[in-house]
Amino acid sequence: GQNIDQPTEMTATEGAIVQINCTYQTSGFNGLFWYQQHAGEAPTFLSYNVLDGLEEKGRFSSFLSRSKGYSYLLLKELQMKDSASYLCAVRDRITGGGNKLTFGTGTQLKVEL
Amino acid sequence: ETGVTQTPRHLVMGMTNKKSLKCEQHLGHNAMYWYKQSAKKPLELMFVYNFKEQTENNSVPSRFSPECPNSSHLFLHLHTLQPEDSALYLCASSQKADLSYNEQFFGPGTRLTVL
Numbered sequence: 001g002q003n004i005d006q007p008t009e010m011t012a013t014e015g016a017i018v019q020i021n022c023t024y025q026t027s028g029f030n031g032l033f034w035y036q037q038h039a040g041e042a043p044t045f046l047s048y049n050v051l052d053g054l055e056e057k058g059r060f061s062s063f064l065s066r067s068k069g070y071s072y073l074l075l076k077e078l079q080m081k082d083s084a085s086y087l088c089a090v091r092d093r094i095t096g097g098g099n100k101l102t103f104g105t106g107t108q109l110k111v112e113l
Numbered sequence: 114e115t116g117v118t119q120t121p122r123h124l125v126m127g128m129t130n131k132k133s134l135k136c137e138q139h140l141g142h143n144a145m146y147w148y149k150q151s152a153k154k155p156l157e158l159m160f161v162y163n164f165k166e167q168t169e170n171n172s173v174p175s176r177f178s179p180e181c182p183n184s185s186h187l188f189l190h191l192h193t194l195q196p197e198d199s200a201l202y203l204c205a206s207s208q209k210a211d212l213s214y215n216e217q218f219f220g221p222g223t224r225l226t227v228l
Contacts, residue, residue: 033216041221042117042219042220042221043156043203043219044115044219045216045217087156100158101158102155103155103156105154106155
C-alpha cells in the first residue's frame, strides 16, 4: 500500500514564496503528481515528476527525491488566487500490471495580504 | 472548462432511491475514472475504465455500479445508498490508464447528499 503525508494547512503572504512538502512510502514508485483544487471545483493538474530533480513551470516548481520518498511544490510570487488545496498524488505499479494512483489529503493554502 | 462534464451537479436522494450520475469527456481520451471525495479524506479512486473495459475496482460496495458504454461516456448507477456515501463524486479522463505518464482531467463533480 501507500502512505502519503502532507501538511493540513499553510498560510503565506501575497508576493512571498511557499513550499508544500509531500512524503510518501510506496513499493513500486512510478510518478508523482501535484494538483490544485479550489473550493467547490475540480482538481486541475499542476506538475508531474518521475525522475529526481526540479521541474519548473512558471511560478510553480516541483521537486522529487525518489531515494528519500519526498517531493515539494514551490509557489513563487504568491497571489490571492493561489489560495486553494494542493493535492499530492503518487502512482505506483501494482502486481499483475498497471498502475494505482493514490492521493494525499491535500494541503489547504491560505494567501493573505 | 476541462473538457469533462458531469450531470447533475447536485443530487439529494433517499436511501431507497435509484439514481445515476453521468460523465462525458470531449477530449478523445480512452480512459475514464470515478473518484469519491469526502470531507477531510483523500480523494479515493473507485473505478477505472480503459477502452470501455473496467480495469480497476477498488473494493467499492455493490450499491455503486459503473457503466461505460463507450470511451466518451461513463455512468455511476446508485441504489440503496447510505448517508456515509454523501460526498463529491468526481469523474476524470486521460489518454490511457496504464504504463505511462498520463495527465488526468477532472470534471466539476456531483455533490451527492443521501438522506
